[in-house]
Amino acid sequence: MDHAIRKNLQDCFVQQPLMRTLGAIVGSVKDGEVVIELPFHEKLTQHHGFFHAGVITTIMDNACGGAALSQMPANATVLTVEYKVNFLSPAKGDKLIARGKVLKSGRALTVCQGEVHVVLDGEEKLVATMLATMMCREMPGSSAE
Amino acid sequence: MDHAIRKNLQDCFVQQPLMRTLGAIVGSVKDGEVVIELPFHEKLTQHHGFFHAGVITTIMDNACGGAALSQMPANATVLTVEYKVNFLSPAKGDKLIARGKVLKSGRALTVCQGEVHVVLDGEEKLVATMLATMMCREMPGSSAE
Amino acid sequence: MDHAIRKNLQDCFVQQPLMRTLGAIVGSVKDGEVVIELPFHEKLTQHHGFFHAGVITTIMDNACGGAALSQMPANATVLTVEYKVNFLSPAKGDKLIARGKVLKSGRALTVCQGEVHVVLDGEEKLVATMLATMMCREMPGSSAE
Amino acid sequence: MDHAIRKNLQDCFVQQPLMRTLGAIVGSVKDGEVVIELPFHEKLTQHHGFFHAGVITTIMDNACGGAALSQMPANATVLTVEYKVNFLSPAKGDKLIARGKVLKSGRALTVCQGEVHVVLDGEEKLVATMLATMMCREMPGSSAE
Numbered sequence: 001m002d003h004a005i006r007k008n009l010q011d012c013f014v015q016q017p018l019m020r021t022l023g024a025i026v027g028s029v030k031d032g033e034v035v036i037e038l039p040f041h042e043k044l045t046q047h048h049g050f051f052h053a054g055v056i057t058t059i060m061d062n063a064c065g066g067a068a069l070s071q072m073p074a075n076a077t078v079l080t081v082e083y084k085v086n087f088l089s090p091a092k093g094d095k096l097i098a099r100g101k102v103l104k105s106g107r108a109l110t111v112c113q114g115e116v117h118v119v120l121d122g123e124e125k126l127v128a129t130m131l132a133t134m135m136c137r138e139m140p141g142s143s144a145e
Numbered sequence: 146m147d148h149a150i151r152k153n154l155q156d157c158f159v160q161q162p163l164m165r166t167l168g169a170i171v172g173s174v175k176d177g178e179v180v181i182e183l184p185f186h187e188k189l190t191q192h193h194g195f196f197h198a199g200v201i202t203t204i205m206d207n208a209c210g211g212a213a214l215s216q217m218p219a220n221a222t223v224l225t226v227e228y229k230v231n232f233l234s235p236a237k238g239d240k241l242i243a244r245g246k247v248l249k250s251g252r253a254l255t256v257c258q259g260e261v262h263v264v265l266d267g268e269e270k271l272v273a274t275m276l277a278t279m280m281c282r283e284m285p286g287s288s289a290e
Numbered sequence: 291m292d293h294a295i296r297k298n299l300q301d302c303f304v305q306q307p308l309m310r311t312l313g314a315i316v317g318s319v320k321d322g323e324v325v326i327e328l329p330f331h332e333k334l335t336q337h338h339g340f341f342h343a344g345v346i347t348t349i350m351d352n353a354c355g356g357a358a359l360s361q362m363p364a365n366a367t368v369l370t371v372e373y374k375v376n377f378l379s380p381a382k383g384d385k386l387i388a389r390g391k392v393l394k395s396g397r398a399l400t401v402c403q404g405e406v407h408v409v410l411d412g413e414e415k416l417v418a419t420m421l422a423t424m425m426c427r428e429m430p431g432s433s434a435e
Numbered sequence: 436m437d438h439a440i441r442k443n444l445q446d447c448f449v450q451q452p453l454m455r456t457l458g459a460i461v462g463s464v465k466d467g468e469v470v471i472e473l474p475f476h477e478k479l480t481q482h483h484g485f486f487h488a489g490v491i492t493t494i495m496d497n498a499c500g501g502a503a504l505s506q507m508p509a510n511a512t513v514l515t516v517e518y519k520v521n522f523l524s525p526a527k528g529d530k531l532i533a534r535g536k537v538l539k540s541g542r543a544l545t546v547c548q549g550e551v552h553v554v555l556d557g558e559e560k561l562v563a564t565m566l567a568t569m570m571c572r573e574m575p576g577s578s579a580e
Binding site for chain 3: 517
Binding site for chain 4: 089103113
C-alpha cells in the first residue's frame with residue numbers, strides 16, 4: 001500500500017475520538033482489509049454483561065471503512081452510506097476482533113463485508129456479520145502530502 | 146402500559162452500562178414507542194467532529210429494542226436479531242434524538258422502525274433510519290415481581 | 291413533474307420486460323412517489339400459494355426506483371445499489387400494491403422507503419417494508435427530447 | 436442429508452410456481468448449501484436488457500431458503516424473515532448461478548449468505564450478495580412420510 005494512503009488511513013482512525021472512548025485499537029492494515037480489536041471492559045456491555053451490539057457494529061463499521069479507504073486516493077475521506085448487521089451469537093468473551101474487507105470497489109461506492117469474532121478462553125467465535133456500502137469523497141483542499 | 150412491563154423496560158436500560166458510557170438518557174416510553182436522547186460530547190465523534198455512525202446506531206437500536214420490549218411479557222428480555230441503517234445526513238449538532246417504534250409485533254419476532262434526528266440551533270434534521278428485527282425471549286427463572 | 295422526466299420514467303417502466311412477465315402496472319406517478327400494482331396470478335406464487343417474496347421485492351424495488359427517478363434529470367437512469375426487506379405477513383390476497391417514496395435525495399444517491407400491501411376482500415394489509423439506496427447515472431448520449 | 440429432508444426440500448421447490456415462471460432450476464442440494472441456476476431469457480430483463488434485480492433476488496432468496504431448510508426437520512417449512520442485497524455489477528450474461536449457504540443455524544432462526552454470479556462467455560462474475568434471516572416453522576399436520 002502507498003505510504004500516503006496508509007498515512008491517510010491511520011490519521012482517519014487516530015482522529016476518531018469514539019475509538020479512544022471505546023478502547024479500540026487497529027490490529028492490522030492491508031490493501032483492502034483492516035482488522036480492529038477491542039478488549040473487554042464493563043463499560044461496553046449491555047444488560048446481560050456481554051459486549052453491546054452497538055459496540056460490535058461500531059468497530060465492524062470502522063474496519064469496513066478502513067478497508068474501503070485503503071483503496072481510495074490518499075486525499076479521500078470515507079463515508080458510511082449504509083450497513084446491515086446480523087447478530088449470530090452472544091458476544092461473551094475477553095476481546096472482539098473486527099475484520100473488514102472490500103468485496104467490490106467502484107469509482108464512487110465500495111461494498112464491504114465485515115465480521116466480528118469474540119475471543120473466549122483463546123477460541124474465536126463468530127458473533128456478527130456486516131454488509132456495508134461506503135462512499136469515497138475526495139477532499140478538495142487536501143493533498144497527499 | 147402495565148407497571149411490570151414498564152419496570153422491566155427501565156431495568157433493561159438502567160442495566161446497560163454502555164448507555165451510561167455514552168451519556169444516553171431515556172426520553173419517553175410509550176406502548177410500542179421509545180425515545181432516547183444523547184447530548185453531544187467530543188468523545189462520541191468521528192474524524193469530522195460529528196456524532197459517529199456507531200453511536201447513532203447504538204441509541205437507535207436501543208430505542209427499537211425498548212419499543213419491542215414494551216409489548217412483550219414482563220419477564221421477557223429482548224435480543225437484536227439484525228438491523229439495517231441508512232445514513233442520510235452528517236450528524237452535526239447539539240443532541241441526537243432516537244425514536245424507535247414497533248411496525249409489526251409477532252409471537253417470536255418484532256419488526257421495528259427507528260429514526261435519529263440531530264438537533265442544531267433548535268431545528269431537527271433526520272440523520273439516519275433503521276429497520277430492525279427483535280426477538281423476544283422469556284426468562285424462565287424470572288417473574289414480573 | 292416535468293414532462294420530460296415523466297416520459298423518462300414511463301419509458302423506464304415500459305422498457306422493463308420483467309414487469310410485463312409478472313403483469314405489474316403503474317398505479318400512479320408523482321414527484322418522489324410511485325405506486326405499482328400487481329394482480330394475483332398463480333404463476334407468481336410460492337409453495338403455500340401466496341405471492342412469492344421475490345415478486346413482492348421486485349415491484350417494491352421498481353416503485354422505489356421510479357420514485358428516485360422522478361427527482362433526477364430527464365436524461366438520467368436509475369440503478370439499485372442495495373435494498374433490505376422485512377416480510378411482515380403472508381401475502382395472501384387478490385392484488386399487491388407497492389408504494390415507493392423518496393426519503394432523502396442527494397446528488398449521487400437517493401434513499402427510498404417502500405411498502406407493499408396485499409388487498410384481500412377489499413382490505414389492505416402491510417406485507418413488507420423496504421429501505422433502498424438508488425444511484426443516479428446520467429446518460430451521456432441521451433437528451434430529454 | 437436425510438432422505439425425508441431432501442424430499443421435503445425438493446417438494447418445496449417443485450411446489451413454487453414462480454420458479455417455473457422464471458425458468459429456474461435446482462443446480463445442487465447439499466447439507467447447508469443449495470445452488471439454483473437460471474438461463475437468460477428476455478422476459479427476465481430490466482430496461483438495459485440485463486437480468487432484473489428482482490430476479491436475482493428471487494433465486495438467491497430461494498437458494499438461501501433451501502440451504503436453511505436442508506438443516507431443518509423433515510416436516511418443517513421455511514419462511515423468509517428478511518434479507519438485504521447489494522448489487523455489485525450489471526447482470527449481463529447467459530446464465531445466473533445463485534448459491535445459498537447457512538452461516539448460523541439456530542432453533543428458530545437461520546442466518547444465510549447468498550451470492551449470485553452471472554456467466555458470460557464461460558466466465559463467472561459476482562453480481563450480488565445477500566444476507567438473509569430464515570425462520571423454521573414445523574407443520575403440525577404433516578409428517579416426514
